Amino acid sequence: LEEMSFKLGIDLFGVTSIKRLERVNSIKILKDFLSLEEGSIIVLGIHFFDPCVERAGEPPAESVAPYSYIQFQIQRQLIFAAMKVSRYLNNKDYLALPIIDFSDGKFRTICGYGEFYSLGLPDMKANALIAVAAGLGELGWNGMLLTPEYGPRQRVIGIITDALLKPDEIYRGESLCDRCFLCVDACPTKALSKNESITVSVGERT
Numbered sequence: 001l002e003e004m005s006f007k008l009g010i011d012l013f014g015v016t017s018i019k020r021l022e023r024v025n026s027i028k029i030l031k032d033f034l035s036l037e038e039g040s041i042i043v044l045g046i047h048f049f050d051p052c053v054e055r056a057g058e059p060p061a062e063s064v065a066p067y068s069y070i071q072f073q074i075q076r077q078l079i080f081a082a083m084k085v086s087r088y089l090n091n092k093d094y095l096a097l098p099i100i101d102f103s104d105g106k107f108r109t110i111c112g113y114g115e116f117y118s119l120g121l122p123d124m125k126a127n128a129l130i131a132v133a134a135g136l137g138e139l140g141w142n143g144m145l146l147t148p149e150y151g152p153r154q155r156v157i158g159i160i161t162d163a164l165l166k167p168d169e170i171y172r173g174e175s176l177c178d179r180c181f182l183c184v185d186a187c188p189t190k191a192l193s194k195n196e197s198i199t200v201s202v203g204e205r206t
Contacts, residue, residue, distance in 0.1 A: 001085060001165075005044055008081040012045030012147065012154060014134030017167045020203035021133050026104045030160065034095070040165040041102075043127070043134040044081055045147075045156040046074045053153060071155070075100070075121060078157040086159050096161040101126045127156045133202045135168035138176050142183040142192055146176035170205045 002013045018039045021027040031039070048070050056067040082098035089096035101122040128145040132138060136156070137147035144152045148171075184192040199206060 001042065001088070004088065005081060005085060008084060009046065009077060010044045010081055011047045012043070012131075012136050012149070012156065014043045014131065014136045014168045015165045016041050016043065016130060016133035016135070016203075018160070020167065020170075021129065023201050024129055026102060027130075030099070030102070034097075034160065036095075036160075036162055038164060039095075039160060039162045040167065041130050041134065042085065042159040042161065042165070043131050043136060043156050044078055044085070044159070045131065045136065045154045046078055047150040047154045048074050050153065071121060074155050075157075078155060082157050082159050086161075089159075089161055089163055092163075094161055094163040096159055096163070098157060098159050100157055102130050102158050103127070124152065124155060127158055129200065129202055130158045131156045132171070132205065135171050137171050138205075139200070140177040140183065141179055141181065141197070142187075148173055148176060151176070170203055 005013045018027065018031055018036060018041060021041070022031075052067045052070045056064045079098065079100060086096040086098050103122070103126045124145065125143045128139055128143060131145045131147075137145050140146045140152060145154065145156065146152055147154060181194050184194050
């Protein structure tokens with residue numbers, strides 16, 4: 001599965017058991033809906049091009065449109081890859097469903113393109129917990145996934161399956177968020193706080 005995913009253009013691959021996420025309400029609801037006692041979540045991620053972030057709003061384009069479009073396009077690439085991996089598992093008689101948003105649906109952003117025009121695009125917090133559970137990185141102070149390879153510059157999608165796959169180890173490397181609070185200072189809506197936080201448990205990691 002990992003080899004197949006990388007051939008499909010995926011940059012990040014991880015697996016978690018559903019059990020690691022049993023305290024996350026949205027995962028519990030999905031598990032109960034699918035009548036899954038056990039199973040796995042495969043997490044696929046694609047890194048987006050650094051210049052789209054570093055040059056957003058700067059000359060010569062002076063526009064955030066390239067950044068916005070790459071978010072849309074990477075989400076589509078993730079969906080296509082997840083569908084192909086799911087189809088492979090389906091052909092092996094496993095249940096496998098690609099899910100673009102494993103959160104409770106609160107994390108949506110305006111999108112002016114294609115199939116996400118009316119629904120909104122899942123923002124980069126939406127699947128952060130499943131990625132952490134799959135060993136890809138850790139949560140930053142702003143709730144986004146941070147990976148050792150790309151920092152916050154990736155999107156991820158998940159596939160829930162009844163296949164009992166070997167889960168990856170939870171990330172225990174060097175801390176990826178040093179609480180510099182640049183995200184707090186930069187947030188235009190002042191939605192982040194330097195003092196207030198919440199605690200989330202994923203497996204044995206808090």
